[in-house]
Amino acid sequence: MNTICKRLKICNFHFSDMNYDLKGVYDTASNNDTSKDVEYHQYTRDSTRSDGESSIYSNDFQNSSIPNGLDRLDDIEDEQIEKQEQQIDDDYEEIAPDRPRLLMWGLTKSGKTSIIKLIFEKMTAGETLQLPETKTIQIHELTCGIHVRFQIRDVPGPKTASLLDFDTYSSECTTIVFILDATEDCSDSINLLISSVQWMHSHGCNVRFEVLIHKIDGVHEPDRLERHSNIQQQVTVMLHECSIEEPLINFYLTSIYDHSIHEAFSKIVQSQIRQLRALENMLDLVTASTQLDKIFVCDIYNKIFLASDTKPVESQISELCCDVVDVYTDISSIYGTSKSPVLDSMSCCTIELSIGLILYLKNINPTTALICILKKEPKINEALMEVNLNILKQNIQELFLASSNYLSRQQ
Ligand SMILES: Nc1nc2c(ncn2[C@@H]2O[C@H](COP(=O)(O)OP(=O)(O)OP(=O)(O)O)[C@@H](O)[C@H]2O)c(=O)[nH]1
DSSP: OTTTEEEEEEEEOOOOOOOOOOTTTTOOOOOOOOOOOSEEEEOOTTTTOSSSSOOTTSHHHHTOOOTTOOOOHHHHHHHHHHHHHHHHHHTHHHHOTTOOEEEEEOSTTSSHHHHHHHHHSOOOTGGGGGOOOOOSOEEEEEEETTTEEEEEEEOOOOSSSOOTTHHHHTTTOSEEEEEEETTSOOHHHHHHHHHHHHHHHHTTOOOEEEEEEEOGGGSOGGGHHHHHHHHHHHHHHHHHHTTOOSOOEEEEEOOTTSTHHHHHHHHHHHTTOTTHHHHHHHHHHHHHHSSOSEEEEEETTTTEEEEEOSSOOOHHHHHHHHHHHHHHHHHHHHHOOSSSOSSOTTEEEEEEETTSEEEEEEEEETTEEEEEEEEOOSOOOHHHHHHHHHHHHHHHHHHHHHHHHHHHHHO
């Protein structure tokens, strides 16, 4: 990243107003409830930071004033939206009783806890080597970006392909994230996966399985795709033999030693967002009418991509976006303070690469940002792009507020 970065610019702009089509916002989600006697972890933005002086994620930042002291109309609108967001945060249980529930499932030592610790608790990959065995169910209540709430259950993994307490663990789960250690003999893992899908099927539960073929860093690079297709084929055949014809199952190659785990988890989180289609519509509209090649909505704290426009995306581009977030986070933690953040609500950060690409980051709120990619051209209308992005930003905030308000009215 350092070698290809030519220019990094942080600047302020002004914005105006416009509306986007918000259809698809109120898609229904499953309506479940949980009441298991287990260990709970409620995550706040500050509590999981390792450094003492929190800058970009603190509540102070959220309420900070523009350094030059001028009150602009748009700031007032932003403040109103932030107040409403805060209100929604305060009513967590009331507003998200039907939040998605993800179960991390797989054999012992497959990497379940490491994934959660790395993404959501900022543990380094090296530190996961010291993780103890999970003894009880750990329930993590998480918020990603703007009001994307979900629960993750981390459970003790069985030593053999036995379902043990699977019925308890999976009760009221909407998605099973199945971790399969690609460096070991996979037969026990595959048997456990098949029995889990069968169990769900026989109990009439329409649950999606997201299979992470994990620790792929330990597999020789040229063999990785073959490993992926072999496992996928084996699972499909075995499920077919059990008369399960069209299971809801996706496969990903992942490792905690590169960005692949963030990419896979982003897709899993996206599948839980009821506003996804509306978000994608908005992003498609913006890319169609501007010079932007790609736009992502990113949770900058967890490096989870909540949405992007629907143009296909290469893996290297997601990696670049993760790098942008790292650069921004590093600069914020060095130069920003809770009173004076590096980026306020009207600023943006531009990084120009020698490979002819420009990366552009703009905050939506303290935890969520728009990351845009465009080709460097002589005639880039930055002012117009800025106007469009500010409109997009405001519409995204309103979309989430609208659907949260709608849900609270439904209760
Ligand atoms: N090489 C490699 N090792 C990994 C990866 N992910 C996790 N590990 C290692 O796998 C080991 C087991 O990880 P855990 O997260 O404790 O596994 P678990 O599935 O939670 O295990 P239980 O708590 O027993 O169910 C740790 O030493 C991790 O460092 C990965 O992507 N690549």
